[in-house]
Amino acid sequence: MDITLLAIESSCDDTSAAIIRNGIILSNSIANQTVHEEYGGVVPELASRSHQQNIVPVVDKAIKDAGISKQDITAIAYTRGPGLLGSLLVGASFAKGFALAHQCKMIEVNHLHAHVLANFIQTPTYTPPLPTFPFLCLLVSGGHTQIIIAKDFTDMEIIGTTIDDAAGEAFDKCAKIIGLPYPGGPHVDAHAQKGNDAAFSFNKPKIADLNYSFSGLKTSVLYFLRDQVKKNEHFIEENIDDICASLQTTIIDILVDKLHKAVTQTGITEIVIGGGVAANSGLRNRITEEGKKHNWTTHIPKRKYTTDNAAMIAVAGYYKYLNHEFANQSTTPRARYALSDYFKKTN
Numbered sequence: 001m002d003i004t005l006l007a008i009e010s011s012c013d014d015t016s017a018a019i020i021r022n023g024i025i026l027s028n029s030i031a032n033q034t035v036h037e038e039y040g041g042v043v044p045e046l047a048s049r050s051h052q053q054n055i056v057p058v059v060d061k062a063i064k065d066a067g068i069s070k071q072d073i074t075a076i077a078y079t080r081g082p083g084l085l086g087s088l089l090v091g092a093s094f095a096k097g098f099a100l101a102h103q104c105k106m107i108e109v110n111h112l113h114a115h116v117l118a119n120f121i122q123t124p125t126y127t128p129p130l131p132t133f134p135f136l137c138l139l140v141s142g143g144h145t146q147i148i149i150a151k152d153f154t155d156m157e158i159i160g161t162t163i164d165d166a167a168g169e170a171f172d173k174c175a176k177i178i179g180l181p182y183p184g185g186p187h188v189d190a191h192a193q194k195g196n197d198a199a200f201s202f203n204k205p206k207i208a209d210l211n212y213s214f215s216g217l218k219t220s221v222l223y224f225l226r227d228q229v230k231k232n233e234h235f236i237e238e239n240i241d242d243i244c245a246s247l248q249t250t251i252i253d254i255l256v257d258k259l260h261k262a263v264t265q266t267g268i269t270e271i272v273i274g275g276g277v278a279a280n281s282g283l284r285n286r287i288t289e290e291g292k293k294h295n296w297t298t299h300i301p302k303r304k305y306t307t308d309n310a311a312m313i314a315v316a317g318y319y320k321y322l323n324h325e326f327a328n329q330s331t332t333p334r335a336r337y338a339l340s341d342y343f344k345k346t347n
């Protein structure tokens with residue numbers, strides 16, 4: 001019998017729905033929220049209201065694009081956390097209503113688990129070389145920066161994490177200081193491609209173990225630009241490409257240094273990246289180069305599967321379905337949801 005899941009992602013400011021059948025993604029529909037741009041960051045109340053408006057049309061589109069009917073759906077997977085509670089509640093409530101109405105199973109997915117499994121997304125026309133276990137995942141998003149050992153589809157352990165800002169936050173906060181729109185990551189990326197990455201140097205943190213810190217970089221950028229603008233008020237406009245290239249390279253150096261350390265500590269050379277910052281051109285190129293230089297096998301998801309999407313929730317949901325791990329009507333969303341709590345049930 002076919003296993004057909006509907007998956008919902010609503011943890012932050014993207015409403016997305018996907019259909020997966022027997023492990024193959026048939027559709028992935030996304031509504032991005034532009035309402036936050038003028039506020040320079042995601043406004044939780046507005047995000048949750050937009051999810052309420054978007055969720056039914058986004059699910060309808062996913063079902064139509066997949067060429068299936070609602071009656072074909074075996075189970076519904078949804079993001080339980082981590083994320084904005086008001087946003088998560090919309091996806092979770094929709095999933096509960098759908099499961100009741102259609103008498104189908106529910107699967108709760110941890111958003112970070114899904115970002116890792118984005119590397120396993122396959123469609124009828126696209127099959128990437130799949131990672132083999134165990135692998136290391138550098139998970140870099142707007143809310144998280146972690147190095148994870150994946151031992152199996154549903155067995156993962158965090159071995160390094162940020163002690164303050166995430167890499168995506170570093171991109172976004174520094175972009176704001178530079179005067180770029182929100183979210184700043186893609187804008188920094190675009191300018192960086194035209195700039196000299198050795199033009200300026202910013203402080204790198206000295207943090208023990210495999211942990212990260214990005215809050216010092218933000219301060220370093222702030223003070224550097226403040227001093228330069230005092231001398232030349234047009235400094236930022238005149239040097240924006242070089243500033244962005246230098247900033248981006250510093251973030252990538254920090255990320256890759258710890259990844260090297262993780263490879264040395266674990267002996268694992270199967271390397272995967274995931275999360276919104278994995279869309280960054282500089283990071284993608286650097287991971288590929290490091291892989292060639294150090295004999296790593298590297299896996300980089302398509303750009304559209306690095307930022308938030310329901311296809312990755314569908315893949316995680318599919319493997320939990322195969323393990324018979326189901327949620328129920330009393331499963332509540334979790335704004336904070338550590339992978340260690342999430343995998344405890346299966347380990």
Ligand code: KG4
Binds near residue numbers: 140141168275
């Ligand atoms: O994974 P994601 O879509 O949402 C979270 O789970 O947080 O990641 C969003 C983050 C934002 O910080 C955004 O600026 C960053 O990913 N991002 C990028 C790029 N595209 C998105 N950062 C650097 N370069 C990019 N091309």
Ligand code: ZN
Binds near residue numbers: 142275307308
């Ligand atoms: Zn995400």
